Amino acid sequence: MKILATSGGFLPTDFGPFQWQRGPLIEHAIHLAGDPDRPRFCYLGTASGDNINGTAGFYRAFAGSDVRASHLELFSMPNLPDVRAHLLAQDVIWVGGGSVANLLAVWRTHRLDEVLRDCWEEGVVLGGVSAGSICWYVGGPTDSFGPDLRPVLDGLALLPYGNGVHYDSEEQRRPLLHRLVADGVLPTAHATDDGVGLVYEGTELVEAVSDRPDAAAYVVERGPDGAAIETRIEPRLLAADGR
Numbered sequence: 625m626k627i628l629a630t631s632g633g634f635l636p637t638d639f640g641p642f643q644w645q646r647g648p649l650i651e652h653a654i655h656l657a658g659d660p661d662r663p664r665f666c667y668l669g670t671a672s673g674d675n676i677n678g679t680a681g682f683y684r685a686f687a688g689s690d691v692r693a694s695h696l697e698l699f700s701m702p703n704l705p706d707v708r709a710h711l712l713a714q715d716v717i718w719v720g721g722g723s724v725a726n727l728l729a730v731w732r733t734h735r736l737d738e739v740l741r742d743c744w745e746e747g748v749v750l751g752g753v754s755a756g757s758i759c760w761y762v763g764g765p766t767d768s769f770g771p772d773l774r775p776v777l778d779g780l781a782l783l784p785y786g787n788g789v790h791y792d793s794e795e796q797r798r799p800l801l802h803r804l805v806a807d808g809v810l811p812t813a814h815a816t817d818d819g820v821g822l823v824y825e826g827t828e829l830v831e832a833v834s835d836r837p838d839a840a841a842y843v844v845e846r847g848p849d850g851a852a853i854e855t856r857i858e859p860r861l862l863a864a865d866g867r
Contacts (some may be wrong), residue, residue: 625744626784627760628653628751629814630821631789632835633718634685642681648687648835650718651866653751655824657715662824664714668731671755674699695764698730700771708739716749720755725776727755733738737780737789737855744782751821761787762811765800773800786813793818793841799820802852803854805844815842820859832859 628649635647641708654663667682669675674697686693704710711717717740719727727754731737744750750760758764763777764787773796779787784792788801797815804810812823817839823831832841841857 625747625826626656626749626819627744627824628656628749629783629816629824630751630753631757631762631791631816632819632821633751633753633756634681634836642677642684644681644685644724646685646689647863648862648866649751649819649833651724651864652821652823652833652862653716653749653866654691655866657749660694660715662690662802663716664692664694665716665721666711666714667693667697667718668752668756669697669720669722669725671720673722675722682718682720684791695785697733702704702734707734708742711739711743712746712748714743714748715749717743719750719752719759721752721756722756722829723768724758724766727759727778728778735798740747740780741782750782757789757791757816758787761785761814764788764810764813765797766802767794772796775800775804776810783814783824784811786810786844788802788813788815788842788844789790791815791817792839796818800843801844802854805846806850806852808846812846813844815844817841831859834859835862843863 634644637643763779765773819836843855847853
C-alpha cells in the first residue's frame, strides 16, 4: 500500500508545452512498484478535464520505452470497457494536476473513489502531482474555486492528513495551510515544495524525496497554544533513475 504524493513528476523539455520527459519522481514511482521489466503505468487526467495535450505529453514521455503506458479518461465517457479491472492490473496509477474539486466530483460520480481504494489495498502504487497529490488526503488549499485559494475538504482520505502543494512557488499556499491547521479545519498536514514527493507505506510517511536540490517537505501541526508549528523535512535527492 504505497502512495507517492508530489509537487512534481514529469519534467518539461526545450521542445515546447506538453513535450514531457520522465523525471526522477516518475522513475521513483516505478521503483516503488518493484521495478518490473515492463511496468504498467496508467495516467488519469481527470483534473484537467482529460485535456488531450496532457495525455499526449504522457505518451510522449514513455515513447520507445518498455513501459506499458495507458490512460483513463472520463470525458465524455470512460474510454475503457472495464475501468476497475484495468486499474487493478496496473503497477502505477499517476494522477495529473488541475482542479482537485472537479476531479473528486467526477471520480465519485463514476465510483472511482472506491476503485482507487481497492487498487491501493491491492498494492498498486498511487501517485500524482498537485491535484493528484491533494486527492489522496483529507484535503488542502486549492485554486479550484478561483485565484483566491480556498480549502477542499472532501479528499479520498486514504492518508489521514492535510496536504499542501507548490509550497515554495505559490505565495497563498503556506499561510492558508497554517490557518487551516491552526483552526482545526484540517488535521496535521504534510506539504511539498516544487519537485518534492512524499512516500507513504500504508498511512505512514516513510520518506521525502526530491528531483532537485534546495527543496524541502514540511509537517504542519497545531501547537498547544493553537498556533501552527511547521517542521522542515530534508528530502533525499533522487538520481536520474529514481533511486
